Amino acid sequence: xxxxxxxxxxxxxxxxxxxxxxxxxxxxxxxxxxxxxxxxxxx
Numbered sequence: 001x002x003x004x005x006x007x008x009x010x011x012x013x014x015x016x017x018x019x020x021x022x023x024x025x026x027x028x029x030x031x032x033x034x035x036x037x038x039x040x041x042x043x
Contacts (some may be wrong), residue, residue: 021043024041024043025043027041028040028041028042028043029041
């Protein structure tokens with residue numbers, strides 16, 4: 001029978017990292033805004 005001490009993960013584990021797809025989507029949005037919609041980036 002396992003007790004609560006056997007869980008090695010933190011109780012408040014928070015990941016504050018952008019995935020590559022999120023970064024590319026942000027760049028695509030920025031490109032569209034900077035070019036006033038003339039250039040559209042699709043991911």
